[in-house]
Amino acid sequence: MTSDPIWQRLVEELARRQRAGRKAEFWLRDDDAVDPTPALDRLLDLTGEFAVPATLAVIPARTDGKLVVRLDEAPHATVAVHGWAHRNHAPADQKRQELGAHRPREAVLDDLARGLSRVTGLHGARAVPMLVPPWNRIDAGVVSDLGSIGFAALSVYGPPKPAPLAVINSNVDIMDWRGSRGCHDHGLLVQAIIAQLQHAFDGGEPVGLLTHHLVHDESAWLFLERLFTVTAQTEACAWLPIRTFIDRAQRPRAGWDL
């Protein structure tokens, strides 16, 4: 497989990292989990096989104890809060948002507090106080109040903006939402991963892979399997649990209090 030129580029990039004595850090966020399904089984089996920690963004209003029972068998899974009901409150001519400025801020914060309480109540120690806004969109005013209702971290998509809590964004989305609605071209995804690795090498964020198990086509599953295979072949890679990044963001940086 590594003779495939698409993947060979990543193999070489990781080899460079190893020679430099640096680790390439990855984490995986998968959105929209509600119930156990064959697709969720496939995701949990695949990530489990490669010891890849999976952060599942779960929709609080739609989920219940069935998912709890399933995840009890998946110790590599962590649960984050995916809004409240994944309901759009924006007018039809605007981008979809559940957590935008279309409702009073108190109403949005009430939903989110309820979401955190529900997910924590169901999943206990498996839950992390991280908000994953539906459609990766949230009003900036709501962000400033997330800490006051118990959130320690926020995860959207793309380069992080300054915020009063830890921001741990995904940055490589495997799905081609605007085009085929299937998996992106594997070559483009490998290129995006290499670009993010180079950014991380210069002090930027780790590779945050974004998946949506419910809509994966075969190409998406194949991409994940190949990526996990390549990254498992080198000591230069680490797939880390989300807690590592939350803890790291909360630790004061060395030198601050000197």
Ligand SMILES: [Zn+2]
């Ligand atoms: Zn979603």
